[in-house]
Amino acid sequence: MSLLFSPISLGPITLDNRIVVAPMCEYSAENGCATDWHLIHLGHLALSGAGLLIVEATAVEAVGRITPYDLGLYDDAAEAALGKVVQAIRRYAPIRLGVQLSHAGRKASSQAPWEGGQQIPEERGGWRSVAPSALAHGPTEEAPLALDAAGLARIKQAFVDAALRAVRLGFDLIELHGAHGYLLHQFLSPLANQRSDAYGGTLENRMRFPLQVFEAIRQVVPAGVAVGMRVSATDWVEGGLDPTQVVTFVQALKERRCDFVHVSSAGVSPLQRIPLSPGYQVPFAEAIKRETGVPTIAVGLITEAEQAEEILQKGQADMVALARGMLFDPRWPWHAAAKLGASVDAPRQYWRSQPREFKTLFRDASFGQR
Template sequence: MSKLFTPLELRGMTLANRIVVSPMCQYSAERGEATDWHMIHLGHLALSGAAMLCIEATAVEPDGRITPGDLGLWDDATEAALKPVIEAIRRHSPIRVAMQISHAGRKASSHVPWEGGQLIPVAEGGWLPHAPSALPHKDDETPPLALDTAGLNRVRDAFVATARRAARLGIDAIELHAAHGYLLHQFLSPIANQRTDEYGGSRENRMRFPLEVFDAVRAEFPADRPVGVRVSATDWVEGGWTPDDTVAFAQELERRGADWIDISSGGVSPLQKIALGPGYQVQFARKVKAETGLPTMAVGLITEALQAEQILEDGDADMIAMARAMLYDPRWPWHAAAQLGATVKAPPQYWRSQPRDQKNLFGETTLGQR
């Protein structure tokens, strides 16, 4: 039996297979509110056959948006805009729906990628970002504001409020974004965090605020629904966050009840030097899984069914999270199931699409004909 298509239990949630649609920023919201783009984008990915769909990085407050087009969940309007999208998915797909909740920190107030992705100055409609320390992401940028005690409390409370709204929307799971150079990763990395209080200095101190946020979110989100964390396993910069640091952080998260670790890398510095190649981040998932026992997601240039199957068979990870490959081929799970001799869920409206030599791809189906 294909490992990729075996079920997995995470707290009170059962995944039908090990394929996860990664959160992918769309930069297409209006004032943080989901639009018809999200209905189309998330709707078609919900029919992919993956076990879980993770909604893009969702800002917990307006100042926490990467761009003005970021999705948010911080007030009644942003919650109301997401509600019909979630309801449509529920009507037509059995997929589990997760949400990645995030704060951009010093990488906030940026142009969308197709407009260059650079910092938007306040004079041009941007805003002054907040961060652990008054250190800009790039040397030529305006420094962010260092978060004081009131700011830390505000951000922590914003994560909790977003988790509460996500639960009310019926979201099945939450992924806390502590990767890719955003706020919680900024606290972890000595490159971005040069505080001299209890939230800076030693690794233990730098982990303190992200762990406080995790504890607060875990306490607010329903106990039977899982909460995972996405991390950058390495900064790919000398003197930055390392894989050993990631293991230490994951061990603390495990003690606090984390349900998975989603292993990515980089993002905190433009000086990063990433060694790209197929499955280049799997090594980090393998290390965290071996040294903590926590369920892990592998992500990063995993594009082939046999490649994904081998990662799971080797015990390097428990789930395969896919982003760009899923956008390029939104029916990737169907094709993987056909290649690996497995079955996958599909809506009955699509049952007739099965190839003639794959008549059981969607399991036992009954097709009438007039």
Template sequence: MSALFSPITLRGLELPNRIMVAPMCQYSAVDGEANDWHFTHINSLALSGAAMFCIEATAVEAIGRITPGCLGLWNDATEAALKPILASVRKHSRAAVAIQLAHAGRKASSHVPWDGGQQIPVSQGGWQAEGPSAVPHKEGEAPPLALDEAGLKRIRDAFAATAKRAERLGIDALEVHCAHGYLLHQFLSPISNRRTDQYGGPLENRLRYPLEVFDTIRAAFPADKPVGIKVSSTDWVEGGWDIAQTIELAKQLKKRGVDWIDASSGGVSPLQKIPLGPGYQVQFAEAIKQATGVNTMAVGLITEAKQAEDIVASGKADMVALARGMLYDPRWGWHAAVELGGQVEAPPQYWRSQPSTQKALFGATTFGTR
């Protein structure tokens, strides 16, 4: 039996396989509101064969967006915009739907990537970013405002409010974005966190705010629904956040009942030196799992079915999350099922899609029950 196509249970959520479509920013929202692009994107990848689809990084307040095109879930309008999209997914797919809750912190007010991705000055239509300290992401940028006690509370409350909106929408699971140099990661890393209060300095203090946010979200979301977290396991910068500190964070999250840790890396500094290669971040998921026993997801240049199978079968991670691989092949899960002898569900309109050679090898029910 394929390990990748074996079931896994996360609280009350039963998943038939170990594949998640990773959250991928589309930079296509208007005032935080999802639109026809998101309808097409989400509905397409909800039919990928993955057991769970995670909606892109979704800002909990307007100034927490990375770009003006980032998705949000902070008011009635942004909530209403997602409702028909989710209704369509539920009508045609059995995939679980998660959403990633996010705040960009000092990396907010940026152009979309295809327009250069650089900071938008306030004078040119941008907005004032906030962060743990008044330290810009890179030289030459305007610094963020250092968050005071009122600002910290406002953002904690915003995460809780968004979690409640996600529940009203019928979302099955949440992923807290604590990676890629965005706000919660900024509190963790000594590169971006220069505070001298209870939220800065020693590791215990730098962990404090992300853990407070996690606790707030966990309390706001139903107890039978899972809440995971995405972390950057290392900054790839000497003297920054690293895997040893990540493991300490994971131990604290385990005490709080975290349901998975999605182990990514980088994003907090333009000085990072990332040794890119197939599965280059799997080592982090494995290290976290070995040290804590927490469910982990491996992510990052996982593109081949046998590669994903080995990751899960060898116990390096409990699940895999694919992003670019899914964009390139929106039926990645179907093709992996054929290659590994697994089974995924497909809508009846697509049952005729299997090439005859695949039917002969794996049977007519490979893609779904008849």
């Protein structure tokens, strides 16, 4: 039997298979509100046959957006707009739904990638970013404001409020974004965090704010919702965050009832040097799984069904996530199931597409249809 297509439990929820559609920023929101693009984009990925779909990095406050076009969940309008997307998916697909709550910190107020991705200064419609320390991400960027006690309290409450909105919308899972150089990662990394108070210096201090945010969300989220975190296992820069430190951080998350960890790397420094190769981040997921026992999601240049199956068979991770690969082939789970002799959920409207040699490929995913 294929492990990739076997069920798995993440705390209180069970996934039908171990394929995750990773969060992918679309830079297509309006004032933080989901648009018809999100309905189309997330709608067709919800019909992919994956076990879990995680909505893109969703800002917990307006100044926490990476770009002016980021999705948000910080006011009633944003909640209502995302709610329409969730309702449409719930009507037609049985897939488990998660949302990634995020704050960009010093990487906020930037252009969309196709516009160059550079920082937008305040005089050109941008805004002043905030961070653990007044250190700019890049040499040509404006330094952020260092967060004081009031700022830390405000952002922690923003995460809690966004989590409660996610619960009201009916999400099964909440993933905190502690990776890719965004705010929670900035606190963890000594490259971005040079504070001299209780939130900087030692690893114990640098972990303090991310753990406080996680604890605050864990306390208010109902028991039926899974809560986990995305982490960067290394900064790929000498003197930065490394896998040993991240294992310690995940052990602390485990003590606070973390249901899963989504393992990637990098993002906090333009000096990073990443040795790209197929599955290059999988060893980090393997180490975290081995050392902590927390269910792990591996991601990063995982493109082939056989590759994904091998990762699970070797015990290197508990799930695999695809992002760019899923955009290139939104029916990747179908094709993987065909290769591995498994079955996958598919809406009855698509059953006629099933090749004759795969007569048992599709299961009925006509969840809630009328």
